[in-house]
Amino acid sequence: MRKILYIIGLSIFVSCASQQPTKNTTTNPKPTTVTTAPKPTTPTYPKPITIQGVEFYTTNIADITKNDNTVSYGSIVSAKPAGYKVVKTYFPAIGQNFRQKYLILHYTALDDDKSLMVLTQQSVSSHYLVNNLGNNEIYQLVDENKRAYHAGNSSWRSDKMLNDTSIGIEIVNNGYTTDSIGNRVFVAFEEAQIKKVAALAKDIVTRYNIPPTNVLAHSDIAPLRKQDPGPLFPWKRLYEQYQIGMWYDEVVKQNFMSQLVNTNFEINSNTSTMIIKIQAALNQLGYDISPSGTWDTNNRKVVEAFQFHFRPEKFDGIVDAETWAILQALNQKYPLK
Numbered sequence: 001m002r003k004i005l006y007i008i009g010l011s012i013f014v015s016c017a018s019q020q021p022t023k024n025t026t027t028n029p030k031p032t033t034v035t036t037a038p039k040p041t042t043p044t045y046p047k048p049i050t051i052q053g054v055e056f057y058t059t060n061i062a063d064i065t066k067n068d069n070t071v072s073y074g075s076i077v078s079a080k081p082a083g084y085k086v087v088k089t090y091f092p093a094i095g096q097n098f099r100q101k102y103l104i105l106h107y108t109a110l111d112d113d114k115s116l117m118v119l120t121q122q123s124v125s126s127h128y129l130v131n132n133l134g135n136n137e138i139y140q141l142v143d144e145n146k147r148a149y150h151a152g153n154s155s156w157r158s159d160k161m162l163n164d165t166s167i168g169i170e171i172v173n174n175g176y177t178t179d180s181i182g183n184r185v186f187v188a189f190e191e192a193q194i195k196k197v198a199a200l201a202k203d204i205v206t207r208y209n210i211p212p213t214n215v216l217a218h219s220d221i222a223p224l225r226k227q228d229p230g231p232l233f234p235w236k237r238l239y240e241q242y243q244i245g246m247w248y249d250e251v252v253k254q255n256f257m258s259q260l261v262n263t264n265f266e267i268n269s270n271t272s273t274m275i276i277k278i279q280a281a282l283n284q285l286g287y288d289i290s291p292s293g294t295w296d297t298n299n300r301k302v303v304e305a306f307q308f309h310f311r312p313e314k315f316d317g318i319v320d321a322e323t324w325a326i327l328q329a330l331n332q333k334y335p336l337k
């Protein structure tokens with residue numbers, strides 16, 4: 001391969017050099033100064049190292065400016081066909097991207113021991129488990145290149161079944177209890193857990209270049225079934241302190257709020273036209289909801305999931321003026337591409 005590239009490179013140079021005098025004589029027949037073409041330098045390529053009989057270039061010798069995906073992370077898996085040698089040339093194709101497009105956050109609704117047992121011994125799993133033991137360990141249960149079974153039936157924007165394209169982080173947390181009048185009382189996350197999740201999430205979104213719109217709660221991608229990691233998960237802090245995920249600009253939200261003053265939003269928002277507009281905006285942000293013009297149990301759960309993430313002070317599934325303003329501010333900031 002090196003020899004072939006060398007020949008190609010040399011022939012390109014020869015071709016360019018042979019054109020140079022022709023161009024000069026045509027455009028400038030009486031040159032006052034004669035410039036000497038630079039002497040060709042022999043291209044040098046790094047020598048491959050051989051590991052277990054496989055040639056392996058440790059330096060990327062392709063044109064890195066044309067390809068953002070030239071760095072490999074984690075294990076590099078290659079075939080080992082009988083009787084042949086696979087050469088890991090490090091000539092990355094432009095036509096490639098990461099399979100890991102999403103980062104999905106969960107709580108386990110179980111304690112440490114049960115979380116570990118369920119996520120390793122049963123049919124559900126996650127790539128990482130953030131314990132609640134106050135130590136500095138994060139457990140990896142599934143290789144990042146493999147699928148973990150954490151998302152289930154799920155959807156965001158045009159993507160479905162996000163186990164295929166996501167990394168899942170489970171956080172040990174008991175979820176919620178129900179009080180005497182039927183309200184859910186969610187359990188707060190420990191500070192040490194938040195810091196672990198932030199560091200881990202930062203590492204993952206940076207390595208895979210996961211966009212802010214794809215860092216999501218399980219409830220965002222499966223709102224009819226799931227409520228985790230719930231309204232006490234600090235999405236705003238993750239955005240502000242670690243630049244992870246989506247959050248709206250407060251000024252833009254206030255602008256949308258001010259447009260709703262004196263419009264009697266609470267009443268107008270229940271007209272069919274306005275409901276369709278709100279449902280379409282939820283769908284535009286990414287939620288799996290079809291604009292129907294009415295509120296039913298299912299699409300109220302979508303509103304609830306939105307509120308868990310972006311309006312955690314109020315998660316009753318009813319769109320108030322602030323919820324609507326936040327939704328519009330988010331769609332303005334993170335438009336569909």
Ligand SMILES: [Zn+2]
Nearest residue numbers: 106107218228
């Ligand atoms: Zn979950």
